[in-house]
Amino acid sequence: MNMLEVNHLRVWDANEGKEIIHDSSFQLKAGTCLAIVGESGSGKSLTCRSIIRLHKPWIRQSGEIIFKGEHLNQLSERDMRKRRGKQIGMIMQNGMGAFDPTSVVGIHFQETLKAHFGWSKSEAEVNMKKAMESVMLPHPMEIMNKYPHQLSGGMLQRLMIALTLVLEPDIVIADEPTTALDTISQYEVVEQFIQLRERMGGSMIFVSHDLGVVKKIADEVLVMRSGVIVESGSIKSVFTEPRHAYTQYLVSTRLELSSHFNKIMNGGT
Ligand SMILES: Nc1ncnc2c1ncn2[C@@H]1O[C@H](COP(=O)(O)OP(=O)(O)O)[C@@H](O)[C@H]1O
Ligand SMILES: [Mg+2]
Numbered sequence: 003m004n005m006l007e008v009n010h011l012r013v014w015d016a017n018e019g020k021e022i023i024h025d026s027s028f029q030l031k032a033g034t035c036l037a038i039v040g041e042s043g044s045g046k047s048l049t050c051r052s053i054i055r056l057h058k059p060w061i062r063q064s065g066e067i068i069f070k071g072e073h074l075n076q077l078s079e080r081d082m083r084k085r086r087g088k089q090i091g092m093i094m095q096n097g098m099g100a101f102d103p104t105s106v107v108g109i110h111f112q113e114t115l116k117a118h119f120g121w122s123k124s125e126a127e128v129n130m131k132k133a134m135e136s137v138m139l140p141h142p143m144e145i146m147n148k149y150p151h152q153l154s155g156g157m158l159q160r161l162m163i164a165l166t167l168v169l170e171p172d173i174v175i176a177d178e179p180t181t182a183l184d185t186i187s188q189y190e191v192v193e194q195f196i197q198l199r200e201r202m203g204g205s206m207i208f209v210s211h212d213l214g215v216v217k218k219i220a221d222e223v224l225v226m227r228s229g230v231i232v233e234s235g236s237i238k239s240v241f242t243e244p245r246h247a248y249t250q251y252l253v254s255t256r257l258e259l260s261s262h263f264n265k266i267m268n269g270g271t
Pocket of ligand 2 (some may be wrong): 178
């Protein structure tokens with residue numbers, strides 16, 4: 003069964019009258035993880051944003067977005083808002099952007115959980131505390147009283163993962179969630195994503211330009227270039243027998259980098 007089906011998605015900049023994503027179609031099977039790879043500017047983020055229909059006002063889209071059999075592209079903004087977070091969770095590149103800088107992070111959790119479940123402050127706290135402990139965030143009550151700028155990028159991403167564990171969405175969309183982190187935090191956050199997947203048993207879209215990470219976490223992969231899906235398939239087939247010249251280039255250069263990285267991490271030269 004498909005959890006999500008995207009058919010003939012087009013995205014354009016209405017100011018410039020320029021099409022950015024060209025007739026893009028793909029499916030996310032229930033319980034699987036689909037990776038989107040491709041160089042910067044290839045359209046990965048706009049593809050993710052199109053699923054939840056959250057764009058800058060001058061960005062427009064057309065095509066079908068079918069989530070659990072429901073045509074999201076036909077829903078009103080009000081109905082769409084109910085699905086963001088609770089049914090379709092989104093974890094972005096920059097954890098800081100997900101939080102209101104003027105209040106402590108605990109307030110964000112209380113408000114989000116009240117909006118989706120009608121929970122009281124203490125119900126929200128009990129559940130968040132449990133989830134934060136499970137993603138290795140010690141002293142949860144202290145953390146909840148901090149402002150976003152007082153926490154590291156790795157901690158903010160783990161907080162988003164904890165909130166996702168509580169919300170239990172059907173799909174998690176993670177857009178380069180480790181790109182802004184240092185190497186050690188990247189490793190820890192990827193581990194938490196792997197566990198998140200196991201615990202939720204849900205479906206995931208994971209955008210990354212690190213093919214080593216993609217190999218670890220995803221079942222299938224889409225390769226994007228200049229707003230076009232140039233190749234797709236199982237991780238194994240795309241990585242071992244890339245058909246498109248661009249994928250061959252990506253695989254040869256990126257896997258080389260990853261193996262170099264692994265050697266350094268393992269103390270080799
Ligand atoms: N808000 C925006 N307004 C205008 N153009 C945009 C906007 N966001 C992205 N683009 C353009 O769309 C293309 C794809 O962007 P994006 O989806 O962010 O790429 P990726 O996530 O793969 O790096 C880029 O050429 C970028 O300049
Ligand atoms: Mg992006």
